[in-house]
Amino acid sequence: MPNPWLYRLLPFLNWFPMSPRAVRGDLIAGLSVAMVLIPQGMAYAALAGLPVVYGLYASAVPVIVATLWGSSRFLHTGPTAMLSLLSAAAVAPFAVLGTERFIEISVMLALLVGLLRLGLGVFRMNVIMNFVSQPVIVGFTNAAALIIGLSLLNTFLNVPRTSSGSFLVDLWHVVEQIGQAHPLTLLIGLGALAILVVGQKINKRIPWVLVVVVLGTLLSAAIGFERKAETRLDAIDAPEVIRTLEAWDQGNRRLTEIAAQLTELNAQLDTLRHRGDFDAQLEARLLELQHTQKELRKDVNELRAESHAIRLSPVPGTGSGETTRWRLAQEGDSFYRPEAIRQGQLILSGGGKVVGEVPRGLPSFSVPHFDLELMLALLPAALVMALIGFMEATSISRALAAQTREKIDGNQELIGQGLANIAGSFFQSYTVSGSFSRSAVAFRSGAQSGLFAIVSALTAMLAMLFLTPYLYHLPQAVLAAIVMSAVFGLIDFRSLFKAWQVNRADAVAGALTFAVTLYAAPDLAGGVIVGVLAATFLFLVGTVKPRSEIQGLRQDGVLAGAITHDLAPISDRFVVLRFDASLVFMNVAHFEEAVLDALSRFPRAEALLVLGDSINRLDASGAEKLRALTADLKKTGVTLMFSGLKRPVRRAFERAGLVEVLGEDNLLSSKYQAICVLKERYAGEVPVQASQEAEPGRNGPV
Incomplete structure (x- = not known):
C-alpha cells in the first residue's frame, strides 16, 4: 500500500505509472508551451526592469521545481506579467532600473516571496485568501492589467518614459510625446498586436507568440530596424x-x-x-x-x-x-x-529599439544577496506578491480542475510555488508564479502530467545555449505587444457590474480597489490593502446591522415579510420577528433595537416570537443580552419566544442557562408549531392592523 506521507513529500510520484501515450502527450504539450514560454519570458523580464535573459533564467529551474512539488498537473509556473510589474514597482525605490543593484534586489525579492509562500503552505494558511473577496480581486486585476498594458505605451511609440513615482504622471508625459513617435516602431508593434489578437480567434493551437517573434526578428534584420x-x-x-x-x-x-x-x-x-x-x-x-x-x-x-x-x-x-x-x-x-x-x-x-545582445549559457548557481534591513523594507510588497501570485495560481488550477475533476490542494500549491521561487533565486531568477496562458496551452495540447512543464523548461535551456545570438534583432515593440495581448484579456468590468446587481457593498469595494490601485501605481500593494479593508468594513457594517422584519401570513399559510409582501400582521396580541444574523457581540444591540421597535408598533402585544432558523451562533455577549432583555420584557408583561433553533445554538442556550430564563415551553421546534401555540394562547384573535403611530416594518440592510 503506498505511503501517504511519501506521496505528500514527493507529490510528483502521483504521475506514475505513465503510459507511452501520456508521455507522448506531455512531450507535445511541453514543446508547444516552450514556443510561448521563451518569448513571453523575455517580454516579462523587460516589464520587470531586467535584461531579457533573466526571463529565460526564470523559465528554467523554477518551472521544474514548481511542477515537481505543486498539486496541479496542468499549472505552468514561470514569469508572469502581473508579478513582473509588481517586482519592478517593489524594487524601483531601492535601485536604478536595469543596474546590477536592481538585478540583485529583484533576485533577493524572489527569495523573500518564496519563503513567504512556503511558510503559508507549510502552516496550511491558504484560507487567508478567503479574506479577499472576488470583486476586490477583479478590481485589482482590471487596474493592474491597464497599468501593465499602458506602461508599455512608450515602447510602442519609442519615446522615453519618466520615473516620477506616479504611473498616471508618467503616462501623461508619454502621451505628450506622441508627436515624436517613431512610425516604424509603432507600425511593427501594432502589427504584432493585431496578429496575436486575430490569430487567437482564428486558431488557438498555433503558437502566435512565436510567430510574431520570428516575423519581427526577420523583418528587423532585413530592413536594418536598429x-x-x-x-x-x-x-x-x-x-x-x-x-x-x-x-x-x-x-x-x-x-x-x-x-x-x-x-x-x-x-x-x-x-x-x-x-x-x-x-x-x-x-x-x-x-x-x-x-x-x-x-x-x-x-x-x-x-x-x-x-x-x-x-x-x-x-x-x-x-x-x-x-x-x-x-x-x-x-x-x-x-x-x-x-x-x-x-x-x-x-x-535613427531607428527602433531591439533586444540586442543576449548572453549565451545557462544560469550559474549563485547565493542571493541577503540584506535583512532591505528585506524588512520589501516585506509588505513581498507579502502582496505572494498572495497575488497564489491567487493567480489557484484560480488557474481550479479552472482547469473543473474540466478534469482533478483534486487541487491549495497548501501544496503554495509549497510548490514557494520552493520554485527559493530555488530559482539561487539560479538568478526573479519572482515567478502560475501563468494562465501557458497553462491553457498545455491543457489544449493534451498534457497528461507535470512532465510537460519539465519539457518546456529543458527546451528553454536549449534556447539559452544555442539560440540567443539569433534574438539580437528582435524589436522591443514585439515584446510589448506580447505583454499587452496577454494582460488586456484580463480586463473584465462586466463582473463588477454583476457584483453591483448582487451586492452593492461588494461592488463598491471592487471599484475602490480599482481606483486606488490605478492612482497609487506603481505601488500596487496599496490597492489590495484598501480593497480588503473596505470589503471587511462593509461586511462588518452588514453584520452589525443585519436585516430584520416583522412577519405576516400569506393566504397559503406561509410566513413572509409584512412590508415586502404587503401582508397584514398575524395578531395584535403577539408579534413574529425574523432576525437574519447570529446573536454575537457585534449585533446584539441591533437585535435589542429590532425587538423593541417591533413591540412599539404593537402596544397590545403580550408575546414576541423570534424565528431562530437564521441564527447560527450565540456568544457570551448575546447570551447576556438575551438574559437582560427577557427580564425587562417580563416586567412589561411580554414573553420572549424562539422557534426553530439549530442544535448547536440550542446547546449554547442550554449552557448559558437561557432555557430556564426563557422557559422550556417558549423554545419551540418549528415556526409553524410556534404559530399554533401562540394562536391557542391568544384564541379568538383575528389579524388587525398595527397602531396608527407606525406600520409593521423592518430594519433593512445598510
Missing part, C-alpha cells in the same frame, strides 16, 4: 544642443555618485545598528541624500525627454576618413535622436 551611431559632444555644431546634453550627462553622473554614496552610507549605518549605536548626523545625511536623489531624478527625466526631442543629422561631406560632424536636422533630412549619454559619449538612434 540604426545606431556614436559621437562626442564636441562633434555637434549646435551650442544649445551641447548645453542640454551636457546637463543630462552631468545629471546622470551625479545620480551615479549619489547612488554610490547611499550604498556606502547604508553600510555604515547597518554596522552601527548591529552594534546598537546611533549616529544622528549620518541619519540626517541619509535623508538629505535621498531627497537630493529624488529631486535630481526629476530633473534628469525632464532633460532626457528634452534631449529626445532633438533631431540631429550628419553634416554632408564628413564621415569619410574623418570624424562625422552633426547638425540640427532640416526639413527632409534623415535624422537621429539622442538615446543615451555616458561620460561625454553620445549614443544616437
Whole structure:
C-alpha cells in the first residue's frame, strides 16, 4: 500500500505509472508551451526592469521545481506579467532600473516571496485568501492589467518614459510625446498586436507568440530596424544642443555618485545598528541624500525627454576618413535622436529599439544577496506578491480542475510555488508564479502530467545555449505587444457590474480597489490593502446591522415579510420577528433595537416570537443580552419566544442557562408549531392592523 506521507513529500510520484501515450502527450504539450514560454519570458523580464535573459533564467529551474512539488498537473509556473510589474514597482525605490543593484534586489525579492509562500503552505494558511473577496480581486486585476498594458505605451511609440513615482504622471508625459513617435516602431508593434489578437480567434493551437517573434526578428534584420551611431559632444555644431546634453550627462553622473554614496552610507549605518549605536548626523545625511536623489531624478527625466526631442543629422561631406560632424536636422533630412549619454559619449538612434545582445549559457548557481534591513523594507510588497501570485495560481488550477475533476490542494500549491521561487533565486531568477496562458496551452495540447512543464523548461535551456545570438534583432515593440495581448484579456468590468446587481457593498469595494490601485501605481500593494479593508468594513457594517422584519401570513399559510409582501400582521396580541444574523457581540444591540421597535408598533402585544432558523451562533455577549432583555420584557408583561433553533445554538442556550430564563415551553421546534401555540394562547384573535403611530416594518440592510 503506498505511503501517504511519501506521496505528500514527493507529490510528483502521483504521475506514475505513465503510459507511452501520456508521455507522448506531455512531450507535445511541453514543446508547444516552450514556443510561448521563451518569448513571453523575455517580454516579462523587460516589464520587470531586467535584461531579457533573466526571463529565460526564470523559465528554467523554477518551472521544474514548481511542477515537481505543486498539486496541479496542468499549472505552468514561470514569469508572469502581473508579478513582473509588481517586482519592478517593489524594487524601483531601492535601485536604478536595469543596474546590477536592481538585478540583485529583484533576485533577493524572489527569495523573500518564496519563503513567504512556503511558510503559508507549510502552516496550511491558504484560507487567508478567503479574506479577499472576488470583486476586490477583479478590481485589482482590471487596474493592474491597464497599468501593465499602458506602461508599455512608450515602447510602442519609442519615446522615453519618466520615473516620477506616479504611473498616471508618467503616462501623461508619454502621451505628450506622441508627436515624436517613431512610425516604424509603432507600425511593427501594432502589427504584432493585431496578429496575436486575430490569430487567437482564428486558431488557438498555433503558437502566435512565436510567430510574431520570428516575423519581427526577420523583418528587423532585413530592413536594418536598429540604426545606431556614436559621437562626442564636441562633434555637434549646435551650442544649445551641447548645453542640454551636457546637463543630462552631468545629471546622470551625479545620480551615479549619489547612488554610490547611499550604498556606502547604508553600510555604515547597518554596522552601527548591529552594534546598537546611533549616529544622528549620518541619519540626517541619509535623508538629505535621498531627497537630493529624488529631486535630481526629476530633473534628469525632464532633460532626457528634452534631449529626445532633438533631431540631429550628419553634416554632408564628413564621415569619410574623418570624424562625422552633426547638425540640427532640416526639413527632409534623415535624422537621429539622442538615446543615451555616458561620460561625454553620445549614443544616437535613427531607428527602433531591439533586444540586442543576449548572453549565451545557462544560469550559474549563485547565493542571493541577503540584506535583512532591505528585506524588512520589501516585506509588505513581498507579502502582496505572494498572495497575488497564489491567487493567480489557484484560480488557474481550479479552472482547469473543473474540466478534469482533478483534486487541487491549495497548501501544496503554495509549497510548490514557494520552493520554485527559493530555488530559482539561487539560479538568478526573479519572482515567478502560475501563468494562465501557458497553462491553457498545455491543457489544449493534451498534457497528461507535470512532465510537460519539465519539457518546456529543458527546451528553454536549449534556447539559452544555442539560440540567443539569433534574438539580437528582435524589436522591443514585439515584446510589448506580447505583454499587452496577454494582460488586456484580463480586463473584465462586466463582473463588477454583476457584483453591483448582487451586492452593492461588494461592488463598491471592487471599484475602490480599482481606483486606488490605478492612482497609487506603481505601488500596487496599496490597492489590495484598501480593497480588503473596505470589503471587511462593509461586511462588518452588514453584520452589525443585519436585516430584520416583522412577519405576516400569506393566504397559503406561509410566513413572509409584512412590508415586502404587503401582508397584514398575524395578531395584535403577539408579534413574529425574523432576525437574519447570529446573536454575537457585534449585533446584539441591533437585535435589542429590532425587538423593541417591533413591540412599539404593537402596544397590545403580550408575546414576541423570534424565528431562530437564521441564527447560527450565540456568544457570551448575546447570551447576556438575551438574559437582560427577557427580564425587562417580563416586567412589561411580554414573553420572549424562539422557534426553530439549530442544535448547536440550542446547546449554547442550554449552557448559558437561557432555557430556564426563557422557559422550556417558549423554545419551540418549528415556526409553524410556534404559530399554533401562540394562536391557542391568544384564541379568538383575528389579524388587525398595527397602531396608527407606525406600520409593521423592518430594519433593512445598510
